[in-house]
Amino acid sequence: MNPHMWANPATRRNVATLKADGIAMVGPNAGEMAERGELGLGRMAEPLEIVAAAENLLRDAGAGKPACRQTRDRHLRPDP
Numbered sequence: 469m470n471p472h473m474w475a476n477p478a479t480r481r482n483v484a485t486l487k488a489d490g491i492a493m494v495g496p497n498a499g500e501m502a503e504r505g506e507l508g509l510g511r512m513a514e515p516l517e518i519v520a521a522a523e524n525l526l527r528d529a530g531a532g533k534p535a536c537r538q539t540r541d542r543h544l545r546p547d548p
Contacts (some may be wrong), residue, residue: 469499471508494521 473479474496487493493515500506542547 469496470503470506470510474508474510492521492525494518 485494489538494517496509497513497517498509499509499511501508501511527531
């Protein structure tokens, strides 16, 4: 996302709801965007930052905290 999307009140409300529900998030980071000339909050976290966050979640799961949550059943059908 870019800074304008992260500044949107709906995005801020949705992120606040997810965090209040205990969902871990990585990023967004501040810096230069993929779009030319864009700068601000919205940059994807660096790969090593994402890996570190995943490792922490998995470590917490070993301590009895849930690492992943499924919000609904998924029914997969094979392609015809």
